[in-house]
Amino acid sequence: MKMKALTPLGGLLCLALAACGGSSAPASSAAAPASAAAKPSTAAASASAKPAASGAASAKPAASGAAAASGAASSSGPIKIGWVSSLTGALAPAGKPMDNGFKMYLAEVSNKAGGRDIQVITEDEASNPKDGLDKVKKLVEQDKVDILAGLILTPSTYASIDYIEKQAPRKVLLVGTNAGANDMDTTKKSDYFVRTAFSNAQANYPMGDYVFNTLKISKVYDTYSDFAAGPEKVETFAAGFKKAGGTIVGTEKPPFPSTDFAAFLTKIKASDAQATYNFEPGNDGVQFTKQYAQFIDKNKIKYLGAGDNVDESNLPAEGTSAVGAITSLHYYSTLDNPENKKFVDSYKSKFGGEVPGSFAVQGYDGARLIVDALNKTNGNADPKALMGAMLGAKWNSPRGPVSISPEFHDIVQNIYVAETQNQNGKPVNVVTKTFEQVQPYIAS
Amino acid sequence: MFSFDFLFVQVLNGVGYGLLIFLLAAGLTLIFGMMDVINLAHGSFYMVGAYVGFSMVSRTHNFWLALVVAPIVVGAVGLVIETGLLRRLYRRVQLDQVILTFGLAYMATDIVKWIWGPDVRSIDPPAGMDGGTDVLGNFYPTYRLAVIGIGIVIALLLWFLQRRTRIGSIIRAGVADKEMVSGLGINVGLVFSGVFVFGAALAALSGVVAGPILGLYQGMDSDTLIIALIVVVVGGLGTLTGAFWGGLLIGIADTFGKVLIPEFSLFLTFAVMVVVLLVRPTGLFGRRLA
């Protein structure tokens, strides 16, 4: 019998099996050493309806009944959190700080919550929605995590929510710590998704009124890359601005990725705009800011935009070219409150003097929300119980007082306006205005 | 809006960008042309050159020094790669070399991230070129004018090397007919190494020159590779003249595309490439092999 072709394809199967078997040893990140918990709590363990060791205050019999069949959240042993961030690829400048912030908070509570230890399994989204979804599936199906958190990309988040709702063998709660798509508050809202980041409208809509009425600017030239959050952020600003009475004199949408904005800047310069409102992701934002300073006098055409452009991950590369920018965001490292002072000092000492930006605080707050919720449910990691504990949660974040809106499953927070100033040759974002407790969804 | 001043500045933009991408592509076309090697690590050489330049400029604040050192460093790396790895694959199919250079590029991306971190970085232009200059009544960034100057100088240098020196004629002959050159008793192996090292050094040089304008970021290697491939193909494999005019063509088309049809500017560069290839299937100045 000709066995020639059998082995190669058989090898295929062996590879697949071996790999899956091999990868069951999770790549736990350094920040969450699984301390005492020797006994891994798997689906099998939770099938026995024994009350959780820490006290059976969590009376959710229905959940554990159904749980037994589908292998739901564990009820004893360490709580496994599946954490996905972009550690490689174009979005690593955002993903790394988010990762750092998340792990830092957990270390502050000694990796314990609700009377149980926390074990984090970290996966790399690789700045790519395919990888993001793959890792989410692995975490749910292979590592059987109790909670999911993270994800930088919007498509990854959409796909993951869909997956959890429709295909996943068991339901797991996802805490989104970055993707800010507006419809996640409305049409894409889910019982298994809660967000601690921001919504794109949140920081940009209020700017519309501010720019017109406070800064007294009536003509703005919009620019943004027609990619990711660009349209949502800038168009929401435009909506607010027009409502207040302003005029958008032009809109440019540089392709993404772009490194050279000369053509667009020349157009803006030739127009009668009094200011530009801009958002560009990542490196595009840095180059836009730098080239803006080279082509245009900010006293003639002001540089306005989303605070992401002058986030801490971008400022070092931008240098003094960012000076004069007026932006809005939910966090600036210069915020003057005790939580933030502690946060910034702690982050700097842990991560080689690096100043934390919005991504770090989003990760930090994501961890906090999870820990607080677990404390409230006494270690019950059932998604419905957790969601119940998370909605309406309030705490003092480095961003100021925040809460999770029960209506939108999203974060209610202060929005700040900052002007980037030159302090000793370095660009520093100085907060000039606070919008208190802005809702994530603003009906316009 | 389309005043003379506006158009003039846009032309400057286009020419500057075009010369920049000529620099990016020059090394690639040489390596292609001489050695038949599709060097997917070209973007990596560019990237490493830029990061080395960044480190040097941060430390010494001397842009011109970085412009000299970075190509040397990357050239040395190129030498190691060529003699140690690539050389053994010459007798193999070309796509094997693709896998090698691809694997190296993958490694380079992570090594750079490991050493310099994932954040966006910037190279400051040389002292004195930071501001703007008045050009026919228009305020234009000085450094971009410098880039135009540097681009032209290097183009002339390369042209001179190619046309007026012995090594240049050896390379031109090698591009046309490798076996013949070898038959003439010339150590083709040595020439190969030299070309590869030179190509890598040129890529590194362009990294330092482009740094202040295009920036240093995760993903710059693949972005650059694609642009370089486009310029090389449009211009014609193995011809520096092709890279020069191809670069200018793409640079101006890209800039004016952004001015006139920004929604479709993403398309435009590729559309230009397709049109050129349909009209002249081996590129503007490419040789048709009999």
Next chain:
Amino acid sequence: MADAVQGSIGHLAEPTAPEAPVLEDIRKPWPARIRPGYLAILIVLLVFPFISTGYPLTVLTEVLIFGLFAMSLDVILGYAGMPSFGHAAFFGLGAYGTAVLAAKLGQSNLAVTLSVTLALTAVLALIIGALAIRTSGVYFLMITLAFAQMVYAAATKWTPLTGGSNGLPGVRRPTIFIPGIETTDPKAFYLFVVVVFALSFFVLHRLVNSPFGRSLVGIRENEVRMRAMGYGVQRYKLAAFVVGAMFGGVAGLLWATFNSFISPPDVYWTQSGTVLLMVLLGGSGTLVGPVLGAAFFQVLELVLSSKTEHWQIVLGAVFVIFIMFVRRGLMGIWAQFLSLRRGHA
């Protein structure tokens, strides 16, 4: 130069005597009947979900989808000798076509989505092919890249239809009219993928071993001679291009329904590069090789990226070491293994 590229693609046999005959053996037109070995594999694949579900099943499903994608490129690259760097365009077209139907229009009937996928990819392949096949070698590589990038641009910019850069979630699984089988169940979907994969493999296997397939190989090896012999070379190449495109589209359909989601990065040139790499790693011109290459690459990437943040260095090093010591892909290793066995027989 262009011809050098053209002639050297798929040129797995080299003038080193001991190895050449064995590889020729494998690459000789196989008997038209399906070898029993393949049937055994099929049975294993069919039985697999009853042994193991959960994550291994997920991984295997993905491997089969990318295996189909790689096979489809092999027809174009390995058999017809055309180095396409734009294969993601057809993958993307199949995926997006299906997604628009199943997510936006609520149409998840397999007959409909499949027909639309095949039709769209065939049309696009005819257009691109007719233009691109005028060139060869590296120029063909770049033209196919260019067209694929245009498809990418459409996917990213045509937001009302494609969801723009956020992509299209909510792609419903296909309804296949076998009562009692809902493809929303992972086991059922997996079996569906196995069936599609097996059928595709069967069709392609017959195709590349038919006179048509052998003509393609002839064209790849020496186009001038084939033309002199009277073959309509351009037509053959175009046909191969279209066939490869259509099966690539099917792989895209499977991908979109597997994830219930599609987004532009799946149409980006890096996807074309990945599938090209899979074909080369596995051994082009063998049909089976690319499937192995797909498995190898996918699994390796998944495993490595879970273990370390620096997985790219490891993966890159694996490629480098692989190519330095392995000449003709995984199938080449297989051929060497066979020749050793034969030597000892």
